[in-house]
Amino acid sequence: MAAIPVVRHLLACKKEPTMNGPDPSVHEILYSVRPKGNFSYPVWHQPFYLFAMIADGQGLCRFHVEVRLVEWDGIELETLIGRSKHDLADLGNEPLRIRFLTLLVPPVLLSQTGVYRIYLICNGEEIGSETIHAR
Numbered sequence: 001m002a003a004i005p006v007v008r009h010l011l012a013c014k015k016e017p018t019m020n021g022p023d024p025s026v027h028e029i030l031y032s033v034r035p036k037g038n039f040s041y042p043v044w045h046q047p048f049y050l051f052a053m054i055a056d057g058q059g060l061c062r063f064h065v066e067v068r069l070v071e072w073d074g075i076e077l078e079t080l081i082g083r084s085k086h087d088l089a090d091l092g093n094e095p096l097r098i099r100f101l102t103l104l105v106p107p108v109l110l111s112q113t114g115v116y117r118i119y120l121i122c123n124g125e126e127i128g129s130e131t132i133h134a135r
Contacts, residue, residue, distance in 0.1 A: 005057025005091060007128030008098070010050065012118055017051045017102050024100050026051050032133040033110065041134070042111045050084075052101040052120055052128065057091040061122050063101060067108045070115040078117065082108035110134050 014028035035043045050065050067082040084105050091099060103120075110116065113134050120128040 002059035002061050002091075002123060003057055003095065004061065004122045004125055004127060005054035005099070007052060007120060008055055009053040010120060010128040010130050012105075012130050012132060013049045013051055014046075016049050016104075017100075019100060019102060024051070024053075030132060032135055034135050041113060042109055044107050045110050047107055048105050050101075050103045050105060050118060050120060050130070052103070054091075054099050054101060054127075055097070056095050057099065057122075058093050058095055060088060060090050063087045063089060063103060064121050065103050065105050066119045066121060067105060068117050068119065069111065070117055081111070081116070082106060 011026050012030040013026050014030050018025040030048055033045060035041065064086045065084040066080055068078040068080050071077045082105065084103050087103055089101060116132045116134060118130045118132065119126050
């Protein structure tokens with residue numbers, strides 16, 4: 001039986017994190033976006049990565065990432081705009097062991113300025129999120 005992990009750190013990155021050795025390295029942290037040059041919204045955002053440092057998980061877990069547009073209409077509404085492929089990871093049976101994951105997020109269409117959330121999902125459960133501002 002799988003035990004869903006706890007997210008210690010979650011970062012969106014423009015480039016793939018370096019996972020060699022005991023200390024991973026993240027490159028070009030993604031926290032906001034702007035259209036380049038004369039472009040305006042909607043724009044396609046190039047593929048990017050979600051880096052996760054997790055703990056307390058056990059067994060086989062299925063991970064994926066969802067990107068959602070967040071809007072306010074008296075209540076917060078989220079619209080799914082993109083999803084990564086599912087990735088299967090064996091977290092073993094040492095719950096205190098720290099693990100690192102990198103998931104590739106395919107291009108997403110950013111329809112407007114505003115707030116976008118990136119969710120890490122494990123076995124169908126949202127376990128962490130990261131926010132990006134489109135300006």
